[in-house]
Amino acid sequence: MRGPARVNPEDRVRIKSHPVSLKRIAALFGPHKGTIAVVALLISASSVIGMAQPFLVRGVIDNALPNKDVRLLGMLAAAMVAIAGATAVIGVIQTWMTTAMGQRIMHTLRTQLFTHLQKQSLAFFTRTRSGEVQSRLNNDISAMQSVITSTATGVASNLTTAVATAVAMVALSPRLSLLSLIVIPPAIWFSRRVALLRRDITKSLQSELAIMNTRVDEGLSISGVRLAKTLGTTGRDAALYTESSQRLIGLELRSQLAGRWRMATMSIIFSAIPALIYFAGGLPGATMSIGTIVAFTALQASIFRPIMGLMNLGVQWVSAMALFSRIFEYLDMVPDILAPSHPVPLDPATVRGEVRFEGVRFAYDGGAEILHGIDLELAAGSATAVVGPTGAGKSTLGALISRLHDTTAGRVTIDGVDVREIAPDVLAKIVGVVSQESYLIHDSIRENLLLAAPDTADAQLWQALGAARIADLVASLPDGLDTMVGARGHRFSGGEQQRLAIARTLLRNPRILVLDEATSALDNTTEAQVQAALENLAAGRTTLTIAHRLSSIEDADQLAVLSGGSLVEKGTPTQLRHAGGAYADLVVAGGSLETSR
Template structure:
């Protein structure tokens, strides 16, 4: 019988956790504390009110033990009821005031803490959104989510619970020590003589806990990545289709076991420090009663003074314990801030230049699905491109989770080599070529998902690096083979292209995309939930919704990784009709998978090994007998496009080279 995944309890419980030196030996970078202060500046008045409340609370903390000593010496021993009742009423009033001050402190620290979480989360989210596509292809989703959740909350603790504990405890320690020395410097010195022997262990534990906290965050992110990948529809379907539940559970159990084990070690270190400080407090209390009692017997001071000293001592070691934990908490919170800053310091490769101007291609269409956009030709001028090195676009801690990070060599992979062509305005240019030739990279450059390493890409005469990304994305519409839909309503997914669109415009776009007849028959119509990644819709329905979204945007330039490559014949026919509407009157750059698209193209570019090998019309390229003729025979000749008959390919005696695999 299968014993179940992951290590079980008992002597083998800690085997799963092995400290990773690449994670645990990292230290907080210089300047982190000064940078944190910048985030606290907008909340300086809230912090000032908190500090005032904390100071008053510290005074009350000292005043109550002193008053209790007075009530013994001047009320209980002389048997004066009026003094006892009067001082008791004062103590009660101070206790109520202290409770109100505690509420004030909590209110303002919550305002600061939640405000800081909001500031950090929105800043990190906005910064991550600016990263290039290459960043998202390398980073683990779970790691990014961990930075936005766990690390941001951990950073917030540096300015809330840690700050509260530090300020309150420091004020209390100072006031209590001054008061104790006033009553008896000898007893105070005797009580404090034990403290130094606990300071060194506290510092050692603090450093160790900082390293454990950093590794714990990495391990949590790894576990989060596993859940994120397996809980979405595509990941769950893959796991079910390949039928490997034990392996899946085993992988998760292994990562969860590491999280468990590092948590046990952290708890052990934290408990050791707490137990040591509690022992210190008990021993010192015994010293107070022993030394103080002897002095009372010898007439050095009264019983009430000894009781006040004992009570003050109890209020001294609490703050000392808190301050010792503050060192630990501050160090771990600094780790969280450091991990957040690590993301914020990663500069995006694609940025608007300071001189960037809006891409002016003429007046914007009113959103009509059948309207023609302004003229905008696409020009590639001696463009070369290589993918950036990993260190330029990503962080090792977001790629390799809780594992030793291999040295990243910075090797760059060249994809495009000295490509030049023009896609004329309001015409269809088709890209064909074997897998891995560079077709998808060309379309990505048009949408400025990458910048060329050499040369320039222009639309309407504007170098894309000289225009604002916002205006470029308004002018360029992209539809991929696997159209992505958010887990929301059809209406919300359509309005993502143009939030101000009216109901009539949404319907018009859906009619042009040949999808309205289906939507109108759904019980909730446009308010139907499409599901995670649109999985509640068929492939053809998703593609037509994506095309309707494109039509609603009404871009001047359409970039299309042709949407019919993996559809059944009925869906293909519907999408093909929608495509004719989407491409009409617009500058179109299409990666062609269908013969019908190629035959309708005004220009065909044959891409191979990152270069334009051939260009021309369908008949012209067939007659030349080159690479296009080979591709036609192997990829297109057997297709039966909508409304077109079969045309013979090149002579059967010609055998093309074997196909290559890889990203287009």
């Protein structure tokens, strides 16, 4: 039997750092007022009806059996069955209603939080661990099920049961009720001591389980297994996991054995209670009937659980508020990049694709400035390449077009419209991005391609694959378009992943294209294949290519050279090669640039 739990100090800190408004919590339950009222009535009815059982038992023992009154015995027995059936039906209905209500509230919170997190900038996900985001979205909201259904209904049920039981006990025997009041406090104290001891052990156990989960995630993921095999650390990883599992054995044993002597003492107390009641009932001058004693013993045994439940109310309340605090903290975050309240209407089909950087400055989270006053024009349909050493700000410049970041000062425009004034979904149709890291979801090739255009027919999918120079490979696979790409696309090589990503972007048909070092991690042969696919992709579009190999940008209409976040040169490749400036120095240095982000 569990005793009162102890408030987690971390929960109190959480609530203090991000307080929760009761009005805001009540708003979640607002649409379910009718359900709450019905559930409250059901709980009260179940508790009151259940209290009739001991009185029926007393009637059977004191009247029906001694007098051999078959008719009364039949009526009392039938009433017992009817009460048991009624409480069972009420319990099922109550569980159904509370579970349905809890699931709807959780659905609302889940979808609100997921949608809100999607609006956060890349900076948020860069500084926040993915496990933390998943924990709040999955674990915290799932834990709300217990708060909404078990805790809320448990309080009402325990309160009505405790009150009804206490009233019934007094009605049966005020003297025995006083005896119970003397015995219950030490039982509660023993139970509380056991609960506190187990709480400390459980915390250590959960910490060890978290370590084991980390070992599994790091050692058995695709990237983890690859790293372990290439570094030869499989034995070390297995040893670390074994040590953690061994520690878990000791913690589990301590958890199971914690406070056993206290629990044994409490069991003796509970066994002594009926004995004391029987003893009191048999004293000279006692007027209690046998039926009364039996009924009272049953009531006394059932009052402990609801009392313990009510004693846990404070802890349950703090835990619930901590969960709400964690969820609302994320919901209250204002995105770094806000969608325009009144977006400028722009038809992706008629966009010319002229891009301008006007006095653009940028710094990450108020830190040192990465870009310093960039002025650059990308004529509609032209190809512009950006080169420069590591840390020059090339990738940052490209990210500003698709509004993965917002400028600190200045602006970026498309056909004269500030990208901050374009609706996000419209901007995504206008600007396509192919980066060094091509992300493929763990699904079929078809589903990965359909992310760009959900209603595309297979014929168009094959056409895009052909333009990306990978149709022959897909056609040679046994499952063709239905081939699973694997976690993060590991079923395919880096170059194949890139070409699938290019095919997906082709289906999107963006007017403006940002190629962010799309071939930097590929060998020469694979790069040539991907480069041919990129040329097909870039044809007729305004293209900004962030390059790492100078040989791949010789056909650019315009070349921009960044250094230290400043635009130091621009012109055609031929002009800059003969100008004797920064670009000429890069060419002399060997024709290769390091990647930057």
